[in-house]
Amino acid sequence: MEKINNFFVIEGLDGSGTTTQLHRIGRRSEGLSPVLFPTFEPTDNPIGQLIRKILHKEVTVPHDTLMRLFSADRSLHLFEKNHGILDRIASGETVLSDRYLFSSVAYQSLYASLDDVLQLNHFPLPQRVFFIELSPELCASRRKTRSKEELFDETEMQRKIRDNYYRAFECFPDLDIQIIDGSASIDEITRIIWRSLPYPPIE
Numbered sequence: 001m002e003k004i005n006n007f008f009v010i011e012g013l014d015g016s017g018t019t020t021q022l023h024r025i026g027r028r029s030e031g032l033s034p035v036l037f038p039t040f041e042p043t044d045n046p047i048g049q050l051i052r053k054i055l056h057k058e059v060t061v062p063h064d065t066l067m068r069l070f071s072a073d074r075s076l077h078l079f080e081k082n083h084g085i086l087d088r089i090a091s092g093e094t095v096l097s098d099r100y101l102f103s104s105v106a107y108q109s110l111y112a113s114l115d116d117v118l119q120l121n122h123f124p125l126p127q128r129v130f131f132i133e134l135s136p137e138l139c140a141s142r143r144k145t146r147s148k149e150e151l152f153d154e155t156e157m158q159r160k161i162r163d164n165y166y167r168a169f170e171c172f173p174d175l176d177i178q179i180i181d182g183s184a185s186i187d188e189i190t191r192i193i194w195r196s197l198p199y200p201p202i203e
């Protein structure tokens with residue numbers, strides 16, 4: 001599978017801290033060169049917005065439909081003219097995404113065969129994936145402050161998703177995966193991710 005240089009991805013269970021890191025790194029990179037584009041999946045395009053309604057249980061669709069929506073959202077995320085990941089990278093930007101196809105492999109394979117999920121996710125691979133490793137129990141306790149319950153919130157389900165992540169990574173033997181201890185401080189995790197990005201180190 002084709003690999004895209006300067007494209008980085010953060011993955012982890014719900015509550016592991018991926019959003020926190022995306023925001024911090026986005027803020028820290030402001031004004032630096034090359035431009036960093038912090039982004040996320042599900043995206044905020046119309047397909048991503050529909051997915052969020054499904055995740056918040058405002059709309060119900062079969063799991064097969066949800067799996068295809070994630071794939072369509074990702075396709076637009078990558079290939080949209082000018083604003084998509086590929087065009088941004090072609091114009092010299094570095095892209096950091098909170099979640100990518102590995103989330104589909106880990107979450108959607110709860111309800112579909114691994115082969116089916118992989119087939120719908122035949123997309124280019126990032127330069128590196130940061131996997132924030134934190135136990136499902138600690139993730140659950142970090143999610144407690146959230147007001148809205150989501151589709152994949154149950155701790156037992158998160159346990160399976162964690163196993164699925166490791167199975168997902170085995171499907172991509174050439175993938176560069178950095179496993180990060182999610183119980184480290186927020187600052188320390190930012191520092192670890194930052195080291196792979198094309199900027200001077202944090203003092």
Ligand SMILES: Nc1ncnc2c1ncn2[C@@H]1O[C@H](COP(=O)(O)OP(=O)(O)O)[C@@H](O)[C@H]1O
Pocket residue numbers: 012013014015016017018019020021142143145182183184185186189
């Ligand atoms: N390294 C960390 N140590 C302690 N708390 C953290 C850490 N990273 C994130 N948190 C807290 O855990 C909660 C979930 O983090 P968040 O980034 O929203 O998770 P995710 O996007 O992976 O679901 C937030 O309240 C956040 O402040």
Ligand SMILES: Cc1cn([C@H]2C[C@H](O)[C@@H](COP(=O)(O)OP(=O)(O)O)O2)c(=O)[nH]c1=O
Pocket residue numbers: 013014015018019041042055070098099100101103104105107108150152
């Ligand atoms: C990108 C993606 C996310 N998801 C799930 C993971 C999360 O439970 C949910 C939304 O992701 P996200 O908004 O990142 O949630 P959080 O900030 O709580 O981690 O969607 C999938 O099931 N498949 C996918 O392909």
